[in-house]
Each structure stands twice: as structure tokens, then as C-alpha cells.
Amino acid sequence: MLQLELPLQPEPSSPAELLSRLRSHGLTALSAVTLHHNRSVMVSLGSRGTLRLHRGYAWAPDEVLAAVARFLRPGIRRSERAAARAALLAFPVERFAPSPRPLVRRPEAPHDGDERILARLQTLHAHLNREYFEGRLTAIPIRLSGRMRRRLGELRVERATGSAEEIGIARRHLRRDGWEAVRDTLLHEMVHQWQAESGLPVDHGREFRRKARAVGVEPRAVKVDG
Numbered sequence: 001m002l003q004l005e006l007p008l009q010p011e012p013s014s015p016a017e018l019l020s021r022l023r024s025h026g027l028t029a030l031s032a033v034t035l036h037h038n039r040s041v042m043v044s045l046g047s048r049g050t051l052r053l054h055r056g057y058a059w060a061p062d063e064v065l066a067a068v069a070r071f072l073r074p075g076i077r078r079s080e081r082a083a084a085r086a087a088l089l090a091f092p093v094e095r096f097a098p099s100p101r102p103l104v105r106r107p108e109a110p111h112d113g114d115e116r117i118l119a120r121l122q123t124l125h126a127h128l129n130r131e132y133f134e135g136r137l138t139a140i141p142i143r144l145s146g147r148m149r150r151r152l153g154e155l156r157v158e159r160a161t162g163s164a165e166e167i168g169i170a171r172r173h174l175r176r177d178g179w180e181a182v183r184d185t186l187l188h189e190m191v192h193q194w195q196a197e198s199g200l201p202v203d204h205g206r207e208f209r210r211k212a213r214a215v216g217v218e219p220r221a222v223k224v225d226g
Helices: 015-024 055-059 062-072 078-089 114-133 171-197 206-215
Strands: 032-036 043-045 050-054 142-145 153-157 164-170
Touching (some): 015 032, 015 050, 050 055, 055 062, 062 078, 153 171, 171 206
Parallel strands (some): 032 050
Antiparallel strands (some): 043 050, 153 164
């Protein structure tokens, strides 16, 4: 495990400084760095070279940023990526940038017809898995969400292990856009599931775009209007 000697009162790097430091570690194609508090996906590279990074990494020493760069580098061995991932997760981001107190939400009440819709989504997942992923993806829980206002779907990833936990589909997406559009959204999220199960970063970077095009879905994240 990576052993870090952290200063007692380190000064955080600005997003511009983080961008420069990460470029020096080989991520020369980065266009920007944005910071967040999301502990589910600590590091995420967008399709236009924007890196979303947990705010705690603003205090990270160079060896941790080097691990971030290795983790995101395309084409490295799975064992090397796993080691880089372990190194970047070993850095105590919450010590420097504690997450805001989470809002405790009540579970969503089921709607009439949910059982039938979820069964159809599970059947569709199994069909798409066989057609595009040679049946290699694991069966995964799927939920319907009435709380998604701009997202069509999402993949939840367990931070500590990187494993895919659940796919969510927006209720309003199904209601407004129909099953053909929901099929494409489910397939989009299955590409993210493929990333997670392949030990890749779960993002919209190069590997995502390549796989998305191969299975015939829009590589960009699509949002619901209104």
C-alpha cells in the first residue's frame, strides 16, 4: 500500500495548478480540471478532456497525482491500473475535503406496473448482454427513479471496490421517450458497467466512446429537457 507523509497544513492546488501537475505526469490531452465531492466516482474523464476530480485531491502529493494519471492512461495492463486505483484511493480525501452532510431521502414508493416494467428491463439487459458483450456482464439490479430530472440513466459504482452496483432509469424518460429510447439508455449504462467490470475508469473518455460506438449508442451523456 502507498505510504504517504502528509504535511500537517498543506496548501491546496487550484484546478489550474492540478491541470498543470497532471499534464506533467503524462495527461497531456487534458483541457480542464473540475472539482467535486462525489465519493462514488472519485475520478472521471469526460469526452472533451475535462477531468472531474474529488476536491480532496487538491491536497494530494505528486505520487498520488501520478497514480491518477496512470489510472486514466489508456492501454495499460489491468494489474497496473488496479495498482494505480489502489494508490489513488489510499489518499484520505475526506480529511481535506469532507463531504457535505448527505440528505437522507426516503425510498421511493413503487408505482403500479413497476414489477412488469422492471422485469422487461431485466430481460432487455440480458438480451443486450448476449448481443453486444458476449454475455460477460453480470446480472445487475435495475431501478426506476422519479428523482432524475436531467439524467436519463445512471450506473452506481461502489467506491471501495469499483464494482457496478445498480442501473437507474428515469421514469419520465420511459414515459416521454418510449422503449426504443430507453433501450439505448440502458445500453449506454451497460457500457459503463462494462468499464467497471473491466477495471477501467467509469467515465466518458476514450475507451467509453470506442465501446459506445461499437455497440451503436450515442457516446455523449444525454439529458432530459425541462
